[in-house]
Each structure stands twice: as C-alpha cells, then as structure tokens.
Amino acid sequence: MPGHFITFEGGEGAGKSTQIARLKVYLESLGQSVLVTREPGGSPGAEKIRALLLSGEVKDLGPRGEAMLFAAARADHVDTTIKPALDRGQWVLCDRYADSTRVYQGEAGVDTDYLKLLETTAVAGVRPELTILIDIPAEIGLKRVARRSQTDDSGGPDRFEGEALNVHERRRRLFVELAKEEAFRFAVVDGTKDPEYVATAIRKAVSDRFAGELNTADDAQAVTRKEAR
Ligand SMILES: Nc1ncnc2c1ncn2[C@@H]1O[C@H](COP(=O)(O)OP(=O)(O)OP(=O)(O)O)[C@@H](O)[C@H]1O
Ligand SMILES: [Mg+2]
Structure with missing residues (x-):
C-alpha cells in the first residue's frame, strides 16, 4: 500500500490523543498528508457501534458478544476509512486498534x-507498520482523565474507564507483554514524562521506522516553528 499505518495504544489517559495531534503536525510539516482516526469508530457505521459499546448499553452481550461488535466496527472502519486513505498514499494515525481488543477483551476472559x-x-490484512505504546501506571492515567472530564463536556467515565484500578493495571501489563511479543512493530514510550519529551520519543520511533521516507534533515526546527504559531 502506498500510505503508512501507525496505531497508538495504551491505557486511559496515557496521552494517545495528545500525541496523535502532535505527530500529525510533525508529519504535515514534512509535507505529508495525514488522516487521524480512532477506534472504536472512525467511520459513520462504526461510530454508531462505538456509542453502543462505550455507553455500556450492550454490556449484557458479555465479553464475547462485545468482541464481535468491536470486530464489526473495525471491519467497517478498515473498509471505508483506513484502507481508502492508505490507497491514497496518506499516513493513517489511528487512536487504538486491534491491540486494544486483544488487551481489553483478553483481560475480560475472551x-x-x-x-x-x-x-x-x-x-482484512490491514495491519499497522508501527504501533506506539504509551505506557503509564493506570492510576496516573485515570487521574488525568478525571481532571480532563472536569474541564470538558465528556461527562462521567465510560463503560471501560469506569472499571476497577486492578483491571486497568492488568491491561497495562498485557499491553507491555504484547509489545515484547511483537517487538518488530512496537515502540514503547514512557507516558509519565512531559508531553514534549513523549512527542520527541515518538518522532524518533517514526523516523527510525520510516527512515528514508521522510525528509527529516531540519525537522525539529520545522515543528518548533509550526507549534509556536
Ligand atoms: N505527558 C503528559 N503529561 C501530563 N498530562 C498529559 C500528558 N499527555 C496528556 N496529558 C493530559 O492528560 C489528559 C489525557 O490525555 P489524552 O486525552 O491525550 O489521553 P488519551 O490516552 O487519549 O486518553 P483516553 O484513553 O481517555 O482517550 C489530557 O487532559 C491531556 O491534556
Ligand atoms: Mg483519547
């Protein structure tokens, strides 16, 4: 495929959305075309399923049934959003993808x-070339989310955020294990550091993985200029 596919994974409040926005600015400063998307959701059909999943409305289905809905949403997202963007030659930055299902539904016993x-x-064969795992103790991530929900209109915790701390901690361990098992495509960054540090680590992982495809000679200055505006 002519484009490139990067996924972001990690627990609640790890900094995925923050860092995706920054990486988008960086790649665009290098003249690249970027599509940002998210899971569950990312296409009109999948966003409908997202609402059902995150509201907890379909929790009664049990983890196996929920896993099927995540898969249905993903199939639509891949077919109607991700694959067409990759075919157009865009960089696709996806907030959560298949690894989140492995971890969340795996933790739930599926x-x-x-x-x-x-x-x-x-x-359907559309797999990330690079997965950024932003690793952070569950407690810190959840505190950030709680703080964030005081300042925006996202309401209370969703179906998955609202679970017990030990559940979140088990998910964190599963993410780290997965990153070790599939080290060929993972880059793990320390999410407890300040956003600038995390962004730099992510840019390095991207430059390393896609060496030769990005003209990164004076990239640091380019991004600093753009972010300063
Ligand atoms: N490195 C950081 N240090 C401190 N605070 C951060 C950092 N990165 C992000 N934040 C803040 O923490 C909150 C959560 O960040 P963000 O929304 O990017 O995380 P997320 O991984 O996308 O969360 P979610 O899983 O809920 O989607 C935000 O209010 C954000 O401004
Ligand atoms: Mg987010």
Whole structure:
C-alpha cells in the first residue's frame, strides 16, 4: 500500500490523543498528508457501534458478544476509512486498534484463539507498520482523565474507564507483554514524562521506522516553528 499505518495504544489517559495531534503536525510539516482516526469508530457505521459499546448499553452481550461488535466496527472502519486513505498514499494515525481488543477483551476472559479469528477477519490484512505504546501506571492515567472530564463536556467515565484500578493495571501489563511479543512493530514510550519529551520519543520511533521516507534533515526546527504559531 502506498500510505503508512501507525496505531497508538495504551491505557486511559496515557496521552494517545495528545500525541496523535502532535505527530500529525510533525508529519504535515514534512509535507505529508495525514488522516487521524480512532477506534472504536472512525467511520459513520462504526461510530454508531462505538456509542453502543462505550455507553455500556450492550454490556449484557458479555465479553464475547462485545468482541464481535468491536470486530464489526473495525471491519467497517478498515473498509471505508483506513484502507481508502492508505490507497491514497496518506499516513493513517489511528487512536487504538486491534491491540486494544486483544488487551481489553483478553483481560475480560475472551479466548485468545477466538479473538485472533475475529481480528483476522476484521482487519482484512490491514495491519499497522508501527504501533506506539504509551505506557503509564493506570492510576496516573485515570487521574488525568478525571481532571480532563472536569474541564470538558465528556461527562462521567465510560463503560471501560469506569472499571476497577486492578483491571486497568492488568491491561497495562498485557499491553507491555504484547509489545515484547511483537517487538518488530512496537515502540514503547514512557507516558509519565512531559508531553514534549513523549512527542520527541515518538518522532524518533517514526523516523527510525520510516527512515528514508521522510525528509527529516531540519525537522525539529520545522515543528518548533509550526507549534509556536
Ligand atoms: N505527558 C503528559 N503529561 C501530563 N498530562 C498529559 C500528558 N499527555 C496528556 N496529558 C493530559 O492528560 C489528559 C489525557 O490525555 P489524552 O486525552 O491525550 O489521553 P488519551 O490516552 O487519549 O486518553 P483516553 O484513553 O481517555 O482517550 C489530557 O487532559 C491531556 O491534556
Ligand atoms: Mg483519547
């Protein structure tokens, strides 16, 4: 595919959305065309399923049924948003993807082989070339989310945010394990550091992974100029 596919993973409040916005600015400063999207959701059909999943309205389906809905949403997202953008030659930056299902539904006890089967059909071969895992203790991420919801209109915690601290901590461990198992595509960055530090680490991971495809000679200055505006 002519474009490039980068996914961002990590627990609640790790800084995924913040860093995706920054990486978009960086890539655009290098003359690249960028599409930012998210899961669950990212296409009109999948956003409908997102609302059902995050409201907890379909929690009664149980983890296996929920996993199927995540897969249905992902299939639509891949077909109508991600794949067309990659075909157009864009950089696709996706806020959560298949790894979140492995971790969240895996933690909830859904069988690994079953999840693999759903993943294979949903992604239809569209797999990230690089996955940035922003690693952070669950407690710190949740505190950030709580602070954020005081200042925006996102309301209370969603179906997944609202779970117990030990659940969030288990998810964190699963993400880190996954990154070790598939080290060929993962870059793990320390999410407890300040946003500038995290952004720099992510830019380095992108430059390393896509060496030769980005004209990064004076990239640092270019981004500083753009962000200063
Ligand atoms: N490195 C950082 N240090 C301190 N605060 C941060 C940092 N990165 C992001 N924040 C703040 O923490 C909150 C959560 O960040 P952000 O929304 O980017 O995380 P997220 O991973 O997208 O969260 P969610 O899982 O809820 O989507 C925001 O209010 C953001 O401004
Ligand atoms: Mg976010």
